[in-house]
Amino acid sequence: MATQDREGPGDREPAVQGASGPLEALLSTPLKERSAIIDGALDGIVMIDDRGNVLEFNRAAEVMFGYARDEAIGSQIVDLIIPDTHRGQHEAGFDAYVHGGGEAKMIGRRIETEARRKGGETFPVELTIVETAGTERPIFAGYLRDLTERRAMEAKMARQREIINQNEKLGAMGTLLANVAHELNNPLSVVIGQAELLREQPLDAELERQTDRILLAANRCAGIVHTLLAAVRQKPPARTTFPASRPVTSSVDLVEHAYASAGINLDIDIADDLPDLVGDDGQLGQVLANLLTNAHQALSDEAHPGRVVVAVCHEPATNCVIYTVADNGPGVPENLRSRIFEPFFTTKEEGTGTGVGLAIAHNIAAAHGGTLGAGSAPGMGGALFELRLPVNPPAAIVTENGSGARCRPQPQMLRVLVVDDDTDVAETIVELLHMHGMEADVATGGRAALVMMQDAGYDFVLSDVRMPDMDGQSFFAAAQQRWPGIESRFGFITGDSLNSGPAKFLSEAGVPVIEKPVTRENLLSIASRIIARTAD
Numbered sequence: 001m002a003t004q005d006r007e008g009p010g011d012r013e014p015a016v017q018g019a020s021g022p023l024e025a026l027l028s029t030p031l032k033e034r035s036a037i038i039d040g041a042l043d044g045i046v047m048i049d050d051r052g053n054v055l056e057f058n059r060a061a062e063v064m065f066g067y068a069r070d071e072a073i074g075s076q077i078v079d080l081i082i083p084d085t086h087r088g089q090h091e092a093g094f095d096a097y098v099h100g101g102g103e104a105k106m107i108g109r110r111i112e113t114e115a116r117r118k119g120g121e122t123f124p125v126e127l128t129i130v131e132t133a134g135t136e137r138p139i140f141a142g143y144l145r146d147l148t149e150r151r152a153m154e155a156k157m158a159r160q161r162e163i164i165n166q167n168e169k170l171g172a173m174g175t176l177l178a179n180v181a182h183e184l185n186n187p188l189s190v191v192i193g194q195a196e197l198l199r200e201q202p203l204d205a206e207l208e209r210q211t212d213r214i215l216l217a218a219n220r221c222a223g224i225v226h227t228l229l230a231a232v233r234q235k236p237p238a239r240t241t242f243p244a245s246r247p248v249t250s251s252v253d254l255v256e257h258a259y260a261s262a263g264i265n266l267d268i269d270i271a272d273d274l275p276d277l278v279g280d281d282g283q284l285g286q287v288l289a290n291l292l293t294n295a296h297q298a299l300s301d302e303a304h305p306g307r308v309v310v311a312v313c314h315e316p317a318t319n320c321v322i323y324t325v326a327d328n329g330p331g332v333p334e335n336l337r338s339r340i341f342e343p344f345f346t347t348k349e350e351g352t353g354t355g356v357g358l359a360i361a362h363n364i365a366a367a368h369g370g371t372l373g374a375g376s377a378p379g380m381g382g383a384l385f386e387l388r389l390p391v392n393p394p395a396a397i398v399t400e401n402g403s404g405a406r407c408r409p410q411p412q413m414l415r416v417l418v419v420d421d422d423t424d425v426a427e428t429i430v431e432l433l434h435m436h437g438m439e440a441d442v443a444t445g446g447r448a449a450l451v452m453m454q455d456a457g458y459d460f461v462l463s464d465v466r467m468p469d470m471d472g473q474s475f476f477a478a479a480q481q482r483w484p485g486i487e488s489r490f491g492f493i494t495g496d497s498l499n500s501g502p503a504k505f506l507s508e509a510g511v512p513v514i515e516k517p518v519t520r521e522n523l524l525s526i527a528s529r530i531i532a533r534t535a536d
Helices: 020-027 031-040 059-065 084-100 148-199 205-233 246-262 281-299 357-367 423-435 446-455 472-482 500-509 520-535
Strands: 044-049 054-057 110-116 122-131 139-146 240-243 265-270 276-279 307-315 320-327 371-376 383-390 414-419 438-443 460-464 490-494 513-515
Touching (some): 059 139, 084 110, 148 423, 246 265, 246 281, 246 307, 281 320, 281 357, 281 383, 357 383, 414 520, 446 460, 446 472, 460 472
Parallel strands (some): 265 307, 414 438, 414 460
Antiparallel strands (some): 044 054, 044 139, 110 122, 240 276, 307 320, 371 383
16 A cells, blocks of 8 residues: 555644545544444445554455465564555655655555465455554554455446447448448449350450450459358358369459569469369459458568568478468558457548458358468568368358259240349349340339330249349339239349348349349359249
């Protein structure tokens, strides 16, 4: 208890107003009653004289500090309960107050500090010190309350607030990504569809190569959109068996041009005899591409030549494949390493980062039964990111053809109605269907579609869900009312699967659904499924 008084009663300043009253009253109480009051107190009470000798040590103090009253009485308070780190400050303050007229910084105030138990353990306490004003020599009483449980409760509440905060951020991220995905899916459907149509035409070698590059890039964009949506849905990724080196190859392909343009050396170290992994290699490639992009951005303002090392190895002891991405950039401060995976937290300047990429990468790693962490790169001085993936994750494996995505419709002339308010998307779908021997018409909304279905018979209907005139749900309900049993001929194409309304409707409708962006494969898949339903 780092407080003191003055030497002689005549020279001593009056005690803090209101602080000495309870102590004076206590000291004037008969000894037997005083002992009962002190021992019955819930707070620890420790009384000392002007030399720091313990005069009183109640039962609550015995429980709190672990000393019996008899061994505490007569001991120096500084040796009894003052932590070593506070000892010098206590002694200086106590001596200055008692003998030198020092300022009473702690008298009569409630403060939070640390104390020491008999075993040497330090713990937080709330302390109030009061001084008697009417005795020949000053007597100080310290009222102490153990704050260990309170601090633990405060820490628990802080963690719960952080969880709530993270959930709110994830919810906001989900809304943002749903809107972004919806806006991207329509133009991506057009780019992919038109590239696939072009690829089927007779082309010279150079134009064929350029078309393939467009199609590859567009499909990668579609894969990114699906990865974002999968991360927000928190559903298990599609699982196939693939070489552990494949995510590295695909991610390096995405960034190597940017690295070469920036003069950054990219070293690849892939160990021999790596085991195969089970999971979604596209998503894992996106994780590594994100880490490589972050490293590129971190090195963009560095004066020295940039260097990034990507390594893959197998750790037999844990049966994990370990991917590391290390750079010689500025690194990530230790106090931020746990926060960089939070949604919307970023250390980048405004306009260069959103704080979404690492949060999604962390979720993808967790969905694969793995971990993603950050640290310092030994020998390089920059950041090190480590992705650890178990070779045998607990989730069941789904084969590449398990979804039936490569099925083909039956070879017959079919008439299809395509309902979508985006005419570019609708016409691209029509062209893809034509390429596979089907006739198709376009309706730009649910109301127009109902009229066309009245005047012409269609083998099946492919409809968007979110449309301004009459949405897919209302269109579906109206068609069922007019033509009972028509649901077997319906399929939906959606870019808004995260919205709770459309998602609930599609789940309850029980009809085939594919997600945008539309590709030839998923379009033929849904056509095959509808044909199979109508044939039953």
